[in-house]
Amino acid sequence: SDLVDVKVPSLQYHDYVMWQREWLTEAVLEVQLDYWVQKLSGCPALLTIPTDYPRPAIQRFVGDHYVFNVEPELASQLTAFANTQGVTLYMLTMAIWQSLLCRYSGQTDICVGSPVVGRPLTALESMVGMFVNAGVIRGDFALNPTFTALLKQIKQTVLEAFAHQDLPAEKVIEAVVDSRSLQYAPIAQFALAFQQVPALQPQTSDLEFESIGFNQGTSKYDMTLAFVASDGYLQGEIEYNTDLFNRDTVEQVARDFVQLAQMVIQDDLPLNSYMFRSISDLKHELSLDDSIETIVPLTTIQRDLYIDSLLKADTRHQCLGGHIDIHQSLNIDVWQSASQQLVVDYAPYRSQLIVGGLHSIEPAYLCVHANLAVKWEVIEWPDDDDSLVEIIHETVYEPYDLTCEMPFRALLVKLSETHYRAVIASHHLISDGVSGALFLSKLGEYYQCALSGEPWPEMQGDPFAYSQYHRQHFDVSDTHLFWQEQLAQVKPLSLPAPFTQAVMETQVETFTTSEWKAIRRFSRAQSISPAILFKALFSYALAHWQRPEHDFMFFDIVDNRTADWRETVGCFFQQVPIVIPLDYMSASADVADFLSYLRHYYKEVGHCKDISIRAQQHICDPGAVKV
Numbered sequence: 087s088d089l090v091d092v093k094v095p096s097l098q099y100h101d102y103v104m105w106q107r108e109w110l111t112e113a114v115l116e117v118q119l120d121y122w123v124q125k126l127s128g129c130p131a132l133l134t135i136p137t138d139y140p141r142p143a144i145q146r147f148v149g150d151h152y153v154f155n156v157e158p159e160l161a162s163q164l165t166a167f168a169n170t171q172g173v174t175l176y177m178l179t180m181a182i183w184q185s186l187l188c189r190y191s192g193q194t195d196i197c198v199g200s201p202v203v204g205r206p207l208t209a210l211e212s213m214v215g216m217f218v219n220a221g222v223i224r225g226d227f228a229l230n231p232t233f234t235a236l237l238k239q240i241k242q243t244v245l246e247a248f249a250h251q252d253l254p255a256e257k258v259i260e261a262v263v264d265s266r267s268l269q270y271a272p273i274a275q276f277a278l279a280f281q282q283v284p285a286l287q288p289q290t291s292d293l294e295f296e297s298i299g300f301n302q303g304t305s306k307y308d309m310t311l312a313f314v315a316s317d318g319y320l321q322g323e324i325e326y327n328t329d330l331f332n333r334d335t336v337e338q339v340a341r342d343f344v345q346l347a348q349m350v351i352q353d354d355l356p357l358n359s360y361m362f363r364s365i366s367d368l369k370h371e372l373s374l375d376d377s378i379e380t381i382v383p384l385t386t387i388q389r390d391l392y393i394d395s396l397l398k399a400d401t402r403h404q405c406l407g408g409h410i411d412i413h414q415s416l417n418i419d420v421w422q423s424a425s426q427q428l429v430v431d432y433a434p435y436r437s438q439l440i441v442g443g444l445h446s447i448e449p450a451y452l453c454v455h456a457n458l459a460v461k462w463e464v465i466e467w468p469d470d471d472d473s474l475v476e477i478i479h480e481t482v483y484e485p486y487d488l489t490c491e492m493p494f495r496a497l498l499v500k501l502s503e504t505h506y507r508a509v510i511a512s513h514h515l516i517s518d519g520v521s522g523a524l525f526l527s528k529l530g531e532y533y534q535c536a537l538s539g540e541p542w543p544e545m546q547g548d549p550f551a552y553s554q555y556h557r558q559h560f561d562v563s564d565t566h567l568f569w570q571e572q573l574a575q576v577k578p579l580s581l582p583a584p585f586t587q588a589v590m591e592t593q594v595e596t597f598t599t600s601e602w603k604a605i606r607r608f609s610r611a612q613s614i615s616p617a618i619l620f621k622a623l624f625s626y627a628l629a630h631w632q633r634p635e636h637d638f639m640f641f642d643i644v645d646n647r648t649a650d651w652r653e654t655v656g657c658f659f660q661q662v663p664i665v666i667p668l669d670y671m672s673a674s675a676d677v678a679d680f681l682s683y684l685r686h687y688y689k690e691v692g693h694c695k696d697i698s699i700r701a702q703q704h705i706c707d708p709g710a711v712k713v
Contacts, residue, residue, distance in 0.1 A: 097213065098213075099213060099214065099215035099216075102213065102215065102217075106252075109252075110252060114252070115253060115257075117250075118250045118252060118253035119253055119257060119258070119261055121246070121250040122222075122250065122253060122258045122261065122262065123261050123262060125222075125224060125243075125246070125247075126197070126222060126224065126258070126262045126273060127262070128195075129195060129197050129222075129224060129262070129273060130193060130195050130197070131263075131267070131272075132267075132270055132275065133187060133191055133193060133196065133197070133274075133275050133276055133308075134191055134193065135187065135190045135191045135276075135308075136190070136444050136445055137308075137330040137331060138330065138331050138332045138335055138444070139329060139330055139331075139332075141269050141270070141329070141330060142269065142329050143268065143269060144268045144269070145268060145269055145270060145271070145327075145329075146329055147304050147305055147306065147327070148303065148304065148305065148327065148328050148329055149302075149303060149304050149305025149325055149326055149327050149328055150301065150303065150305075150325075150326060150328050150333070151301055151323055151324060151325045151326070152323070152324045152326070152333065152336045152337060152340065153321065153322070153323045154321075154322045154323075154324075154337075154340045154344075155320070155321050155322070156313075156320040156321070156322060156344065156347075158318060158319070160320075160344065160347065160348060161315075161318060161319065161320035162318060163351055164178060164179075164320070164347060164351065165318075167351040171234065171237055172241070173237060173240075173241050175280065175282075175313075175315055175320075176244070176278075176280040176282075177237065177240055177241050177244050178237065179278065179280060179311075179313055180198065180200070180223055180240055180244065180278050180280075181225075181233065181236050181237045181240045181350075182343060182346055182347050182350060183198065183276075183278050183311055183343065184196045184198055184223070184225040184227075184236075184240070185227075185233070185236065185346060185350070185357050185360075186339070186342055186343055186346055187276055188225070188227045188357065189357075189358075189360075189447045190445070190447065193227075194226070194227040194228040195224070195225075195226065195227070195228070196224070196225040196227060197222050197223070197224050197225075197273055197274045198222070198223050198224075198225070198274055198276055198277060198278050199220055199221070199222055199271070199273070199274035199275075199276070199277035199278075199307060199310075200220070200221050200222070200223055200247075200277060200278050200279065201218050201219070201220060201221075201277075201279050202218065202219045202220065202221045202247070202248065202251040203217060203218065219251055219252070219253075219254065219255060220255035221247045221248075221251055221255070222247070222258075222273055222274050223240065223243055223244060223247060223278075224243060225239065225240060225243070226239065227357060228566075229562075229563040229566045229567065230356045230357060230358050230561045230562055230563060230566070231356070231357060231563050232354050232355060232356055232357070232562075232563070233350040233354055233355065233357060234354045235563065236357065258273075259272050259273065270308065271306070271307055271308070274307070275307055275308040275309075276307055276308055276309050276310070276311075277306070277307045277309075277310040277311070278310070278311050278312070279310060279311075279312040279313070280312070280313045280315070281312070281313070281314045281315070282315050282316075283314055283315070283316040305325050305326055305327040305328070306325075307325075307327070308326070308327050308330055308331075309324060309325070309326045309327065309330075309331065309336075309339070310324070310325040310326075311323075311324055311339075311343070312324075312325065322340060322343070324336050324339060324340060335445055338367075338371075338445060341367070342362055342363070342447075345362040345363070345364070346360060346362040349362055355558055356557075356558060356561070356562050356563075358386075358557065358561065359554075359557035359558040361383055361557075362447075363447060365380060365381055368381045368451065369381070371443050371445070371446060372440055372442070372443060372446075372451070372453075374440070374453060376456075377455060377456055377457070378453045378454065378455060378456065379433075379454045379455065379456040380453075380454050380550070381440075381451050381452070381453050381454070382437070382451065382452045382453075382454065382550050382553050383448050383451055383452075383553065383557065384448065384449075384450055384451065384452065384515075384553075385552075385553050385556040385557065385560070385657065386556065386557070386560045386561055386698035386699075386700070386701075387556075387560075387657060387659055387660065387661075387698060387699065388452075388515050388657055389448075389449060389450070389698070389700075390698055390699040390700050391404055391514055391515045391657070392439065392449065392450050392488065392515060393449070393700075395486070395488055395513075395515070399485065399487075400485050401485060402483045402485060404486075404513055404514040404515070405482055405483045405484070405485065405486070405511065405512075405513065405514070406482070406511065406512050406513070406514055406517055406518070406519060406522055407478075407481065407482030407483070407509060407510060407511035407512070407522065408509070408510060408519075408522045408523060408526055409478065409507055409508060409509040409510070409526070410507070410508050410526045410527075410529070410530070411505065411506070411507050412505070412506040412507070412508060412530075413504060413505055414504055415503055415504050416500075416506050417537070418462075418464060418498070420533065420536045420537055421462070421498070421533055421536075422461075422462060423536050424529070424532040424533040424535065424536040425460055425462065425496065425529065425532070426459065426460055427532055427536070427542055428525070428528055428529060428532045429458065429460045431542065431545040432525060432528075432545070432549075432655045433454050433549065433550070434452075434516040434517060434521070434549050434655050434656050434657075435460070435494050435512070435516065435517070435525070435655070436454060436455045436458040436460070436494075437452045437453065437454050437455070437493070437516055438452070438453050438455065438492055438493070439451070439452060439453075439488045439489075439493065439515065440452075440453045441489060452516070458492075460494070460496060461496070462496045462497065462498045462508075463495075463496065463497050463498070464498045464500065465477075465497070465498075465499055465500070466499075466500045467499050467500070467501060468501065468502070470501055474499065477497075477499075478497070478499075478507075478509050481495055481497045481509055481511050482495075482509070482511040483511075484511075486513045488513065488515070493512055493513035493515060493516050494510070494511070494512045494513075494516065494517075495510070495511040495512070496508075496509070496510050496511075497509040497510075497511075508526070508529060510522060510525060510526060514657065514659065515657060516656070516657060517655060517656065517657060518645065518656070518657055518658050518659045519645075520645055520647065520658065521654075521655035521656060521657075521658075524653060524655055525655060528543070531543055546652075546653035546654060547650060547651045547652070547653055547654030548654070549651070549654050549655060549656035552651050552654065552656060552658070553656075556696075559696050560696045560697065560698055561696070561697055561698050561701050562696075564694070565694045565696055565697050566697070566701065566705070568694040569663070569694065569697055569701075569702065569705050569706075570705055572663070572665055572691075573639070573663060573665065573702075573705050573706040575636070575637050576636070576637050576638060576639050576663075576665055576706050577634075577636045577637070577638065578638075578706075578707045579628070579632050579634060579638050580632070605619065612678065612681045612682075612685075613685060614681055614684065614685050618681065618684050618685060618688065619681070621642065621664060621684060622677075622680055622681055622684055624640070625640070625664075625666045625670075625671070625680075626671070628640060628666075629666070629668075629671040634668060634671075635668070636668060637665060637666065637667050637668050638665075638666050638668070639663045639664055639665045639666060639706070640663075640664055640666070641661045641662065641663060641664070642661070642662045642663075642664050643659065643660070643661060643662075644660050644661075644662055644695070645658055645659070645660070646658045646659070646660040646695070646696075660695060660696075661699055661702070662691060662695045663702060663706070664684075664687070665687070667683070670683060
């Protein structure tokens with residue numbers, strides 16, 4: 087056959103080796119090392135994503151791989167979105183991958199390993215040889231950024247990493263890692279690889295070219311997500327450590343990535359608000375059947391209340407209750423029917439907390455039962471005495487086991503033929519004080535409709551729409567930054583004497599009519615509400631009791647409802663820090679100035695009050711006194 091005249095490249099691999107040795111002087115290496123030491127300072131040793139199997143004492147690097155294809159339409163949309171944002175597909179997939187790892191682990195400092203091509207010169211692009219190096223891309227999720235904000239951060243980090251890619255990975259590890267573990271890779275245990283491959287264009291029709299995949303049965307990292315992009319085609323492959331993960335988990339990871347990718351290119355939201363698991367996936371994951379109408383993620387406040395209930399299982403401070411007296415004869419069956427319809431309309435009262443599974447992206451969910459019979463416990467008690475008060479108290483304040491118990495109770499006490507007392511109790515996670523009062527007020531209305539056969543009242547508001555709104559607006563970056571500034575000088579209050587046991591006591595004081603009129607008159611003169619006046623008085627009491635030597639704070643419990651949810655049941659509870667500058671507590675300070683400060687403070691924080699309890703604790707230690 088005819089010989090083809092092949093042009094020999096003017097540069098060979100040994101030329102690159104000699105050039106690199108001459109270029110990588112001590113001065114250059116020092117600059118590169120300084121960058122990586124500063125960039126990776128304080129990074130977590132391990133990304134703690136739940137595994138299917140216990141991590142072995144010594145990493146064995148055994149693995150498998152799972153291949154999946156990204157639909158051409160989505161691949162095209164991702165490419166267009168990357169171009170719009172001024173980033174590469176590699177940067178975009180890195181941002182999505184890190185977002186997923188953040189949600190899986192609950193950590194906000196994410197380090198992802200990534201092979202670096204190592205061909206900084208055009209002349210090296212067609213050269214055959216070993217150029218690859220390992221780098222680390224670190225993502226900061228502490229302020230719950232929006233996806234586009236994260237993408238800008240990742241772009242900057244990637245560009246910096248590529249500009250400092252020549253230092254061997256072992257040199258970086260030696261400088262950054264104090265002690266290494268045989269159980270996992272140093273710095274990064276998860277990786278992302280992205281390869282842009284030009285379409286094969288054979289020079290002769292006598293030959294056919296085909297890429298052959300090969301499973302080596304190994305895994306360098308705990309998990310590596312790799313993409314190959316070629317001529318509008320995007321293929322994904324997950325290499326995973328089979329000592330840690332099973333196939334089902336990896337397939338779910340692939341589905342999660344694709345679902346999250348679809349979401350981020352459509353809506354720019356804070357990263358914690360994306361819900362990329364479908365209801366069907368969640369039902370399968372949590373082993374739920376069709377008796378569940380829907381599954382709702384917890385709001386940040388509900389999440390914090392749930393975690394608090396885990397830490398203090400026997401606590402009563404999350405128990406709520408109330409009662410109404412009915413001075414007429416009551417048809418118990420009709421009352422039960424009316425109550426059942428009320429619970430149908432007000433879905434939180436037929437919700438049950440379900441703990442997330444091993445690989446859930448949430449610690450728990452609210453599962454709404456499609457058909458849940460609410461049974462009133464009916465008792466006859468002829469005397470309205472202290473023993474009845476004790477029974478009602480136990481109904482309301484008996485701690486809930488959220489793992490197996492419905493967070494709602496109902497007690498109907500028959501005091502006489504024409505006197506009943508209806509008591510409802512719930513866990514704070516599904517209801518707040520306003521919701522309880524609303525539910526009780528609606529009971530009578532529904533009962534009258536059941537007696538007369540009239541249509542049921544129209545329900546107001548969608549509590550689960552609030553859940554979606556809440557996740558999109560709470561703990562966003564601007565709110566974090568606002569409270570970091572507000573709480574910068576605040577130190578926790580300390581108890582003047584140790585308490586060995588917390589005792590819940592309630593003391594009720596009632597203002598006379600004349601006293602209440604005087605309070606309102608004084609408040610109007612100061613252009614404040616009576617509530618702000620009470621906060622001021624409480625501040626003086628705390629300062630007198632604690633004798634603080636610095637600015638301090640206490641928590642105001644507010645109802646976070648807007649007009650859209652004014653008559654909606656659910657957990658709208660919100661805790662807002664109230665910062666008290668010590669200067670206003672001095673004997674020479676003017677009371678009017680302090681009231682003016684509080685008035686302006688409430689106006690200012692009204693725009694930034696949407697911050698979770700956990701985020702507040704990360705910013706400032708509340709100390710031993712929580713009021």
